[in-house]
Amino acid sequence: NDALQNGTQHRASTRVGVYAALGLSQGVLVCFLLYSGSGEDAGRTQAAPDMLDNKFHTPQSFFDTTPIGRIINRFSKDIYVIDEVLPSTVLMFLGTFFASVSTMIVIIFSTPIFALVIGPLALIYFFVQRFYVATSRQLKRLESVSRSPIYSHFSETITGTSVIRAYGRNTAFVLLSDMKVDENQKSYYPGIVSNRWLGVRIEFIGNCIVLFAALFAVIGKEKLSPGLVGLSVSVSSSAGHYVLNWMVRMTSDLESNIVAVERVKEYSETVTEAPWIVKDKQPPPDWPPKGNVEFIDYSVRYREGLDLVLRNISLEVKGGEKIGIVGRTGAGKSSMTLCLFRLLEAADGEIVIDEVKISEIGLHDLRSKLTIIPQEPVLFSGTLRMNLDPFEKYSDEEVWKVLELSHLKKFVSNQASKLELECSEGGENLSVGQRQLVCLARALLRKTRILVLDEATAAVDLETDNLIQSTIARS
Numbered sequence: 220n221d222a223l224q225n226g227t228q229h230r231a232s233t234r235v236g237v238y239a240a241l242g243l244s245q246g247v248l249v250c251f252l253l254y255s256g257s258g259e260d261a262g263r264t265q266a267a268p269d270m271l272d273n274k275f276h277t278p279q280s281f282f283d284t285t286p287i288g289r290i291i292n293r294f295s296k297d298i299y300v301i302d303e304v305l306p307s308t309v310l311m312f313l314g315t316f317f318a319s320v321s322t323m324i325v326i327i328f329s330t331p332i333f334a335l336v337i338g339p340l341a342l343i344y345f346f347v348q349r350f351y352v353a354t355s356r357q358l359k360r361l362e363s364v365s366r367s368p369i370y371s372h373f374s375e376t377i378t379g380t381s382v383i384r385a386y387g388r389n390t391a392f393v394l395l396s397d398m399k400v401d402e403n404q405k406s407y408y409p410g411i412v413s414n415r416w417l418g419v420r421i422e423f424i425g426n427c428i429v430l431f432a433a434l435f436a437v438i439g440k441e442k443l444s445p446g447l448v449g450l451s452v453s454v455s456s457s458a459g460h461y462v463l464n465w466m467v468r469m470t471s472d473l474e475s476n477i478v479a480v481e482r483v484k485e486y487s488e489t490v491t492e493a494p495w496i497v498k499d500k501q502p503p504p505d506w507p508p509k510g511n512v513e514f515i516d517y518s519v520r521y522r523e524g525l526d527l528v529l530r531n532i533s534l535e536v537k538g539g540e541k542i543g544i545v546g547r548t549g550a551g552k553s554s555m556t557l558c559l560f561r562l563l564e565a566a567d568g569e570i571v572i573d574e575v576k577i578s579e580i581g582l583h584d585l586r587s588k589l590t591i592i593p594q595e596p597v598l599f600s601g602t603l604r605m606n607l608d609p610f611e612k613y614s615d616e617e618v619w620k621v622l623e624l625s626h627l628k629k630f631v632s633n634q635a636s637k638l639e640l641e642c643s644e645g646g647e648n649l650s651v652g653q654r655q656l657v658c659l660a661r662a663l664l665r666k667t668r669i670l671v672l673d674e675a676t677a678a679v680d681l682e683t684d685n686l687i688q689s690t691i692a693r694s
Contacts, residue, residue, distance in 0.1 A: 266298060266301050266302070266480075266483050266487075267294065267298045267302075269487045270293065270294070270298075270483055270486050270487045271294075273486065273487050273488070273489060273491060274290070274486070276491040276492050276495075277489055277490075277491060277492070278490065278491070278492050278562075278564075279557070279562045279563070280521060280522045281489060281490075283521070283522075284522070286367060286368070286371045287370070287371055287374055288366075288367040288368055288369065288370030288371025288372070288373075288374060289367040289370075289371070290486075291367075291370040291371075291374065292363065292366055292367045292370055293482060293483060293486050295370075296363065296366060296479075297363070297479040297482050297483050298479075298483065300476050300479035301479050301480060301483060304472075304476055304479075305473070305476055305477070305479070305480075308469055308472050308473050308476060309473065311465065311469045312466065312469035312470060312473055315462050315463075315465045315466035315469055316466055318462045318466075319462050319463050319466050322454050322455070322457070322462055322463075323337065325450065325451070325454045326432055326451050326454060326455050329436075329443070329447040329448070329450055329451035329454075330432060330435040330436055330439060330443065330447075330448075330451050332435045332438070332439065333431060333432060333435050333451075336427075336431045340424055340427060340428065343424055344421070344424060344463070344467060347417065347420045347421065347424070347467070348417075348467050348470060348471055351413060351416070351417045351471050352470075352471050352474045352475065354413050355410060355413055355414070355471060355474075355475045356474060356475050356478060358406050358409055358410040358413065359410065359475045359476070359478050360478050361406040362403065362406035362407050362410060363478065363479070363482065365399075365402050365403040365405070365406055366403050368399045368402070369396070369399045369400060369403060372392075372395060372396055372399055373396070376392055376396070417467070417468070417471065418464075418468075421463070421464045421467050421468075422464065424463075425463055425464055428455050428463070429452070429455050429456050431455075432451050432452055432454075432455035433452050433455075436448040436451055436452060492561075492582060493561065493564070493581070493582055494581050494582070495581050495582050495583040495584075496581035496583055496584060497579070497580055497581045497584075500579045500580050500581070501580065501581070501584055502575050502580055502584055502588075506572075506573060506575060506588065507538075507572050507573035507575070507588060507668055507669065508573060508668075509537075509538035509539075509573050509668070510538030510539065510572075510573070510668035510669050511535070511536065511537055511538050511572065511573050512535070512536040512559070512570070512571075512572050512669065513534070513535045513536070513570070513571045513572075514532045514533055514534045514535075514555075514568070514569075514570055515533055515568050515569045515570070515571065516531050516532075516533055516567065516568040516569075517529060517531070517532045517533070517558065517565060517567070517568035517569065517570060518530050518531055518532070518565065518566045518567040518568055519554065519558050519563050519564070519565055519566050520563075520566050521554075521563065527566060528551050528554045529551045529554055529555065529558070531567075531568070532555070532568070538573075538668060541691070541692075552673075553673055556591060556671050556673050558570060559577075559589065559669075559671060560585070560586055560589060560591070561577060561578070561582055561585060561586075564578075565578060572588075572669070588667055588668070588669070589667055589669050589671065590662045590665050590667045590669070590670050590671065591662075591670075591671040591672070591673060592655070592658050592659060592662050592670070592671070592672045592673070592675040593658070593673050593675065594673050594674040594675060594677050596646065596651070596654035596655045596657065596658045597645075597658070598642050598645060598646030598649070598654055598657060598658075599642070599644075600642065600643060600644045601641070601642060602636075602638065602639045602640060602641060602642070603631065603638055603639070603640040603641075603642055603657070604618060604638040604639065606642055606646075606657060606661065607621070607622075607657065607660055607661050607664055608661075608664060613664055615638065617664065618638060618664065619638075621660045621661075621663040621664045622660055624660070624663055624690055624693075625656045625657075625659045625660035625663060625686075625690055626656060626686045626690070627653070627656050627657065627660060630653065651679055652679045652680055652682070652683035655675065655676070655679050655683060655687065656683065656686065656687070658675075659675075659687055659690060659691075663690070670691075672691070675687060676688070
């Protein structure tokens with residue numbers, strides 16, 4: 220009977236109490252981890268909304284110069300790393316750190332002479348980890364940058380699928396995609412190789428810990444009890460091959476993945492447009508009462524450092540007038556509409572609407588009083604009513620009225636779901652002419668005094684063109 224021989228039946232209540240305390244401590248720590256996990260869920264709601272809010276207020280020039288794949292990359296991979304990878308890495312690092320500290324305490328308590336080699340081994344750990352992190356961080360950054368063209372190419376391919384198939388360019392686009400993936404792998408694969416480089420070296424140092432723990436146990440065998448020797452060797456074995464290795468890995472991964480925070484922070488702090496509302500410069504609620512628009516020596520450029528696209532333009536449009544602007548391609552016709560909505564800011568001069576300088580008021584106060592029908596109609600996934608009245612400001616009677624004015628009432632009435640007709644992404648389930656008429660109905664519903672048409676009938680058939688022209692003439 221081993222219990223009788225080694226005396227473990229003595230102080231049974233004390234031993235049971237220790238095990239009970241350990242179990243209780245484990246339960247408390249599990250509750251703490253669950254709580255920290257819920258805090259992590261709350262914290263992860265900040266990075267993406269902050270960046271999204273900044274992008275909603277970013278000037279148009281940013282989107283003109285930034286590939287869409289780079290933006291998608293920030294909102295997908297980088298946000299995933301911040302929300303999912305970094306929290307688990309931090310928790311793993313803290314767990315392995317405290318486990319490493321407790322392991323070192325146990326080994327030193329068992330074989331005090333082991334303290335002599337902790338310093339040199341820690342120094343080797345430090346230099347290996349620094350060398351790895353310096354390489355890994357740059358590889359991670361290069362991999363993130365080279366991933367953006369893959370997203371851009373995929374997005375462009377999906378958008379132009381019909382054209383690619385029509386011209387038989389499927390193989391060319393597949394090869395182009397493969398080239399971009401290969402370029403990305405040039406940074407991704409070395410990252411895996413560097414990880415294995417780190418693994419070999421920290422495994423070697425871990426084996427050194429086991430070696431020294433066993434060596435010092437043999438040297439001091441006359442002063443140590445067999446139980447302490449066994450404890451020291453078993454603990455050093457687990458520490459060398461798991462705890463310390465994972466602590467170094469987690470430290471390295473933490474520093475490498477923190478690049479995602481840097482990239483998201485960069486896009487969360489880009490220069491934004493003018494304020495949406497300027498409290499002390501808000502126009503009256505009924506502004507503009509007449510709809511007079513005046514350009515005074517107005518000049519504008521698309522970005523700093525580029526040539527002026529409009530130079531010293533001066534003109535006056537009276538309220539109620541229907542004015543057409545004619546010019547060759549690139550003359551600046553669309554640029555004038557961008558200036559009116561302050562998507563481009565003035566390089567010189569002013570635009571005045573009913574004696575109010577638009578450069579002094581908030582963007583929301585300005586744009587909410589203007590309406591534009593673009594050359595390419597824009598519809599969102601959702602119901603027809605949502606596309607006409609996204610903020611639900613108008614009654615069904617008013618919506619039906621503008622559908623009648625835009626010659627869409629018959630079409631919508633024949634649909635089983637009426638105003639709840641589902642529009643697919645981009646309004647693909649409607650013809651181009653119907654989409655343009657929906658945009659016309661949306662413009663009529665807003666009842667603004669200034670309506671801008673940027674070649675609104677250029678992409679529609681003659682019949683739809685006549686409908687739009689007649690509707691505008693009556694309005």
